[in-house]
Amino acid sequence: MDQAKNQFTALANDMDDLARYGIEEAKRKGVESLQVTTDLKQEKRLVVESGAFSLANSTTTQDIHLTVHHEKRRGSASTNILAKANIDNALSTAIGMANFSVKDDALIFADSKIAPKAKSLDFLYDEALAEMELKELKDVMKDVLAILTKDKRVALDRLEMEISTSRDSLMNSRGVSQSELQTTVSWDFFAMARDGDEVSGFDYDDGFSFSKGFFREEAMHHAELFAKKIVKNLYPKKCTTYKGPVVFSPRAISDIFLNNWLYHMDGRQIMDGKSRWEKSIGEKVLSSKISIFDNPHDRRLIGATSYDSDGLPTKINPLLDKGVLQQHLHDCYSANRMGVASNSVAGGPFGLSIDVGTSSFERMIKDYKEILFVDRFSGNGDPITGDFSGVAKSSRLFINGEDTGPVMETSIAGNTFDLADEILSISDTAEIVGGYAHIPTMVVDGVSVHG
Amino acid sequence: MIKESFMKQLLQDIVNKSNGYIELRYHKRSSTSLMAQKGRVDTADKSETQGVGIRALVDGAFGFAATSDISKKGIESALEEARKSAKILAEAKEGEGATYLAKGDLATEDYITQGYDEIVSMPVSEKLHKVVDYEKELAESSSSIHSARCRYREVLEEKTIVTSDGASASVKLAQPELSISAIAEKDGERTTAYKAAGVAGGWLCLLNHPTLDNMIADTSKLATDLLKAKYPEGGKKDVILSPGVVGLLCHEAIGHTVEADFVKSGSVAEGMIGERVASNLVSLYDSGMENFAGYATANIPFDDEGVKTEATKIIENGILTSYLHNRETAHEFGVKPTGNARAWLYSDEPIIRMRNTYLLPGNSDLSDMIAAMDDGYLVEGEGSGQADSNGEFMFGCSHVWEIKNGKKVRLLREATLSGIAFDVLKSVNAVSKEFLWSLGSGYCGKGQPAKVDAGGPYIRCKINVGGR
Numbered sequence: 030m031d032q033a034k035n036q037f038t039a040l041a042n043d044m045d046d047l048a049r050y051g052i053e054e055a056k057r058k059g060v061e062s063l064q065v066t067t068d069l070k071q072e073k074r075l076v077v078e079s080g081a082f083s084l085a086n087s088t089t090t091q092d093i094h095l096t097v098h099h100e101k102r103r104g105s106a107s108t109n110i111l112a113k114a115n116i117d118n119a120l121s122t123a124i125g126m127a128n129f130s131v132k133d134d135a136l137i138f139a140d141s142k143i144a145p146k147a148k149s150l151d152f153l154y155d156e157a158l159a160e161m162e163l164k165e166l167k168d169v170m171k172d173v174l175a176i177l178t179k180d181k182r183v184a185l186d187r188l189e190m191e192i193s194t195s196r197d198s199l200m201n202s203r204g205v206s207q208s209e210l211q212t213t214v215s216w217d218f219f220a221m222a223r224d225g226d227e228v229s230g231f232d233y234d235d236g237f238s239f240s241k242g243f244f245r246e247e248a249m250h251h252a253e254l255f256a257k258k259i260v261k262n263l264y265p266k267k268c269t270t271y272k273g274p275v276v277f278s279p280r281a282i283s284d285i286f287l288n289n290w291l292y293h294m295d296g297r298q299i300m301d302g303k304s305r306w307e308k309s310i311g312e313k314v315l316s317s318k319i320s321i322f323d324n325p326h327d328r329r330l331i332g333a334t335s336y337d338s339d340g341l342p343t344k345i346n347p348l349l350d351k352g353v354l355q356q357h358l359h360d361c362y363s364a365n366r367m368g369v370a371s372n373s374v375a376g377g378p379f380g381l382s383i384d385v386g387t388s389s390f391e392r393m394i395k396d397y398k399e400i401l402f403v404d405r406f407s408g409n410g411d412p413i414t415g416d417f418s419g420v421a422k423s424s425r426l427f428i429n430g431e432d433t434g435p436v437m438e439t440s441i442a443g444n445t446f447d448l449a450d451e452i453l454s455i456s457d458t459a460e461i462v463g464g465y466a467h468i469p470t471m472v473v474d475g476v477s478v479h480g
Numbered sequence: 481m482i483k484e485s486f487m488k489q490l491l492q493d494i495v496n497k498s499n500g501y502i503e504l505r506y507h508k509r510s511s512t513s514l515m516a517q518k519g520r521v522d523t524a525d526k527s528e529t530q531g532v533g534i535r536a537l538v539d540g541a542f543g544f545a546a547t548s549d550i551s552k553k554g555i556e557s558a559l560e561e562a563r564k565s566a567k568i569l570a571e572a573k574e575g576e577g578a579t580y581l582a583k584g585d586l587a588t589e590d591y592i593t594q595g596y597d598e599i600v601s602m603p604v605s606e607k608l609h610k611v612v613d614y615e616k617e618l619a620e621s622s623s624s625i626h627s628a629r630c631r632y633r634e635v636l637e638e639k640t641i642v643t644s645d646g647a648s649a650s651v652k653l654a655q656p657e658l659s660i661s662a663i664a665e666k667d668g669e670r671t672t673a674y675k676a677a678g679v680a681g682g683w684l685c686l687l688n689h690p691t692l693d694n695m696i697a698d699t700s701k702l703a704t705d706l707l708k709a710k711y712p713e714g715g716k717k718d719v720i721l722s723p724g725v726v727g728l729l730c731h732e733a734i735g736h737t738v739e740a741d742f743v744k745s746g747s748v749a750e751g752m753i754g755e756r757v758a759s760n761l762v763s764l765y766d767s768g769m770e771n772f773a774g775y776a777t778a779n780i781p782f783d784d785e786g787v788k789t790e791a792t793k794i795i796e797n798g799i800l801t802s803y804l805h806n807r808e809t810a811h812e813f814g815v816k817p818t819g820n821a822r823a824w825l826y827s828d829e830p831i832i833r834m835r836n837t838y839l840l841p842g843n844s845d846l847s848d849m850i851a852a853m854d855d856g857y858l859v860e861g862e863g864s865g866q867a868d869s870n871g872e873f874m875f876g877c878s879h880v881w882e883i884k885n886g887k888k889v890r891l892l893r894e895a896t897l898s899g900i901a902f903d904v905l906k907s908v909n910a911v912s913k914e915f916l917w918s919l920g921s922g923y924c925g926k927g928q929p930a931k932v933d934a935g936g937p938y939i940r941c942k943i944n945v946g947g948r
Contacts, residue, residue: 075569079744082572083579085565086544090827092529107527109548119528126524129605131612133520163565167572186745186869221869223746230868301518301627303663407866408896409876413663413670418896418946420874438872440714440898440946479714479946 034159037089041069041196043111044093045208051095051116052202060124061099064138064201066338068092070193073163075170077188080178082170085163097123098138102130135366139339141204143371147335147342149209152328155240158212159194166190166214169245176252177218182260186231187219190248205340213237213331215464216248222260229262229435232405232423237331237464262423265437268480269399269426274453275441275476276394276402276427279460279468282383284406285417286473287466289445290315291378292412294348294356296363303413305446309354316452317352318386325379331464338376346372381466386455393454393472395430401478402427403441410445418442421478440479451475487550488590488650491532491642494555498644501537501581502559505784506530506550506640507826514608516615517629524608530638531826536562539570540578546827582810584817585790587641587649587782594774595682599634599654602683607632614696618662621700624707626665633657635931639784647786655679655777655931656686657921660695664703671893673703673861673878678920678933679775689775690916691724702861702879709893712880717945718856720849720910720938724918725862725877725897727934730764730837731919732865733873733901735934736926738794738802739820739832740809748871748902749800758798758905762939763840766804767791768819770836770917777920777933778835782819785830789819795905806832824928833926839936842911846938849910851886857945858883859895862918867901874898880945896946904943912938 048065055063069091076084093116094107104126106119170190177185191214198208215237222229236251238244277285293314298304306314325334325343336342339361347355359367360375394400401424408419421439425432456470491504508530515523531548532555543566547558611630618628634656642648657678664671675698677689686692721729737747744750749757758764768789770776782788785807793801805813806821809832821830850858857880865875880895881888917935924932 075572078741081576082541082569084542084544084829085569085572086829087561087565088544088546088827090531090546091548092527094527103521103524105525107525107529109529109531111548122526126526126604126608129608130521130524131516131519163568164571167568171572184746184869186742221746228746228748228870230870230872303627407868407874409863409894411672411894413672416894418876418894420872420896420898422868438898438900438944440874440896440944442714442896442946477714 037071037194040091044069044091045198047093047111047113047116048198048200050113051120052200054117054120055097055202058124060097062138062202064096064199066094067198070195072191072193073166074189074191075163075166077170077174077185080185087163093119095119095123097127098136099124099127101132101134101136102127103133103136104130135362137361137365138201138203139205139341139361144205144340145342147207150326150333150335152239153209153211153333155212158192158214158241161192161241166192169248172245173216173248173252176249177220177256180256180260182222182224182263183220183256184223185220187217189217191215199336199340201340207336207340209335211239213239214241214244216251218252218255220259222263224263227263229259230422232259232262235464239328262435265435268401268436268439268478270478270480272475272477274397274400274472274474275478276400277471277473278402278404279470280462281403281406282468282471283462283466285410286445287381287468289410289412289415294354294358296357296359296367299357300363300366306354310356312354313352314354315349315352315449318452318455319349319352320384321349321381322347323374323378323381325377327380327382329461329467330380332377332379334379337373339371341371341373341375343373343379346374383459383468385457385459385469387457388454390456390470391430393456393470394427397427399426399428401436401439415445417445436480442477443475448473448475487640488642488648490552491640492648494552494559495642495644498559501644503535503641503643503785504555505533505823505826507533508638509825510636512604512634514611515629515631516612518627519616521608521612529825532558533823533826533828534558534562535829536566537579538563538566541566541569541573542579543569544829579808580811581807582817584787584807584810586643586645586647586786587788588647589649591651591781593651593653593680593779595685596636596652596654598682598684599656600636614660617696618660618700621696622704624664624666624704625700626663626670628660628662630660641782641784641786643786649782649786651781653680653780654682656683658686658692659921660699662699662703664707666707669707671703671706673699673706675699676921678777678931680777680779681775685775691918705891706879706893709879709891712857712892712895712945714946716942718853718940719943719945720853720856720858720940722858722860722938723914723916723935725859726839726936726939727837727919728862728865728875729904730839730936731834731924731932731934732867732875734764734794735766735834735837736867737869737871737901738804740803740805740813741832742869743803744809747869749803752800755800756798757800757902758795759908760798761842761911762795762798762905762908764795764838765791765793765840766834766837768835772915773917776836776917777931780835783821783830784823785817785821787817787819787821789835792818804832804834806830822930824930828928831926831928833924833930834932836917836933838934839911839939841913841915841937844910844912846912846914849912849938849940850883850888853883853940854885856883857881857895858888859897871901872898873901898944898946904941907942908939910940914938
């Protein structure tokens with residue numbers, strides 16, 4: 030155990046030494062500035078396919094990425110080989126890339142004034158989890174597998190569980206130096222239901238924890254909920270065709286709406302004139318029912334981090350307050366272009382939460398003669414126009430507040446901007462979607478439903 | 481640079497001294513990404529990843545490990561890790577049945593695919609200047625163009641695979657891709673159009689891809705014309721699907737359901753070998769060495785288990801004839817492996833993936849197919865898509881042409897196509913002579929990325945069109 034930990038620590042130290050070497054070499058070669066990021070990851074993973082254990086994987090990977098700014102030009106290169114010769118090679122490649130590139134006055138790396146040492150987030154690393162071996166993971170996985178396959182109608186395509194220990198660092202020639210150690214245990218389910226010749230659509234779900242703590246119980250509870258949900262997708266019926274209100278699950282909100290809203294808050298889109306919200310700070314852009322903030326220190330969310338990918342310490346950022354846009358999302362580059370300050374979201378946002386509302390699910394649906402509940406969206410969305418069109422997956426039709434069962438081949442379409450003020454209600458509870466965002470359920474009017 | 485003969489000898493020495501089945505895969509991937517927009521170079525990056533991925537079969541279970549230390553000691557150490565992991569898995573599998581591998585036609589040659597030397601010797605500066613020039617040309621092509629983007633990516637792979645039961649082969653492969661996109665704007669309305677192509681080949685091969693013919697003018701015009709376009713009417717429609725859309729249908733709607741791991745889990749294709757799943761005009765293949773055009777992106781001589789690739793006949797004249805297999809599923813199903821085991825990086829284990837998936841061309845002329853249609857759509861502009869275990873699929877297309885009384889009458893924007901895959905294939909009533917590979921710039925996602933291609937002729941069939 031100690032030997033493995035010592036090897037990991039030694040590797041991390043070697044990578045930091047190589048990063049410092051790269052910075053010194055860049056200075057010696059007369060490069061104006063260099064930023065180096067390192068990424069070390071140890072994974073222990075077990076895979077079950079079609080209900081049987083199929084693979085055990087124990088691997089350590091690493092990567093060192095160098096970005097050069099010289100004479101207002103940028104180039105970058107990376108290598109996974111930890112040797113000075115390979116760093117020299119990557120540095121030369123990055124310099125070469127920069128030499129051929131186009132001048133850009135806005136190129137900038139953070140300095141130590143705006144990017145002091147970030148306060149570490151202790152909850153990110155759990156030694157007990159780092160020391161957990163495949164043997165122990167196998168026992169947990171057997172318990173999870175037993176729950177998933179208890180109902181013989183569940184056709185499990187894939188179950189994966191993985192323990193990951195990672196160590197990232199960022200340094201640059203302007204004095205910034207950050208690093209972070211993290212452990213995660215994660216689980217992924219992918220299954221369909223089968224009853225004789227009847228085959229449902231597939232569905233998937235995942236979960237994670239930063240600590241060994243109660244993850245076994247969490248994963249088992251999660252498996253139970255998933256198995257119950259998947260068999261409810263059997264025997265779908267045709268949905269009606271209408272234009273009107275639709276209930277969107279948290280993950281459907283994420284797929285259709287949240288990603289689109291984030292696009293228009295994104296500093297890079299702002300600077301390129303692609304955002305509708307370029308001049309909208311302080312203005313109402315969405316329903317007054319919507320408030321969103323980004324909290325990179327939220328231990329429930331997998332994106333939690335103490336520093337962003339420019340090296341700035343992260344902070345809580347209010348994004349929308351009762352529909353009013355509070356700020357755009359700027360990294361150092363877009364901030365420099367727009368003449369504003371970065372709000373430490375380079376590579377983010379990291380821990381999004383949409384405020385919950387006041388309605389229970391039952392209350393949200395009871396007033397409608399019929400209303401479609403969209404659990405998952407499989408389709409396309411155009412971030413520029415806001416148009417979306419696709420199929421409602423694992424979705425159900427409610428008539429007079431009663432669940433009448435799953436629906437088949439149901440298309441939905443609309444425009445996120447046209448629907449911006451059509452949010453009728455928001456649930457009083459929220460779910461964590463994909464490990465990265467905390468999102469409630471919403472009823473949105475004006476959606477085209479084609480059964 | 482590692483000489484393939486040196487690496488092959490090193491891996492062979494380790495294999496010769498080992499017991500049981502082992503598979504050693506040296507895998508080096510060099511990727512160059514260049515992107516220009518708004519007169520800037522937003523990306524000029526080259527990454528290099530190399531190492532050895534190892535699978536060991538011990539007590540009927542697979543263990544996997546990988547190392548970037550490609551010395552003899554480093555590889556042997558990783559082999560021990562793989563064996564340890566395999567033993568843990570064997571305990572977990574108690575009572576489940578051991579893993580066996582079908583033999584297959586194992587590769588023993590060394591290959592350098594076309595265009596590799598050309599791409600490697602072409603200076604990055606030349607590629608970057610082309611990207612910058614294309615973006616500028618597109619941005620300045622019309623006053624309606626709000627912004628443009630040009631992206632070039634190139635993947636160079638060097639692989640050497642040695643297995644304890646006889647595979648001993650190496651390959652050098654180049655997979656460049658180019659895409660351009662434009663946003664047009666008028667009176668607050670915005671639309672997008674794009675063109676993209678990818679090949680297994682060199683720079684000239686890429687630029688000669690038929691999709692990139694007249695790419696600047698066509699993209700600019702389409703983006704601008706879409707500003708005036710309305711949405712299609714939704715419903716079940718007679719359609720002619722363009723080769724790119726056919727490719728998407730082949731890959732998403734059929735290909736995934738016949739991947740043997742998905743079949744084992746209970747996809748809709750389970751138990752359907754020998755059954756009619758399409759009209760007798762339909763024959764569908766997945767190939768690692770296509771011979772229609774010779775440049776399809778996933779032209780690979782052998783897969784990541786060392787099995788030689790072939791043209792796997794999935795559907796012949798409407799009858800389902802084969803699934804896509806790795807060595808393990810081939811043994812379970814009592815067939816020979818089809819060469820579909822692929823891994824993205826050295827640190828990924830091989831899983832069943834498609835290669836180049838396509839419909840065979842037929843005998844009809846596209847012009848006759850259009851002329852015979854009273855009311856329907858010609859669907860173009862394939863986007864992304866997804867298919868389901870029950871055969872239900874969905875994909876998005878940027879535009880369709882309305883056909884009335886045998887003529888193309890107007891351009892409409894954005895259609896979502898959906899349906900049940902085998903039902904759509906059963907409705908196919910015409911297949912054109914024309915053929916195009918169209919999805920080579922795309923990546924398939926299934927836990928790991930994979931470079932794939934897909935295409936086909938034009939086909940006429942019935943499908944659900946999602947409108948507004």
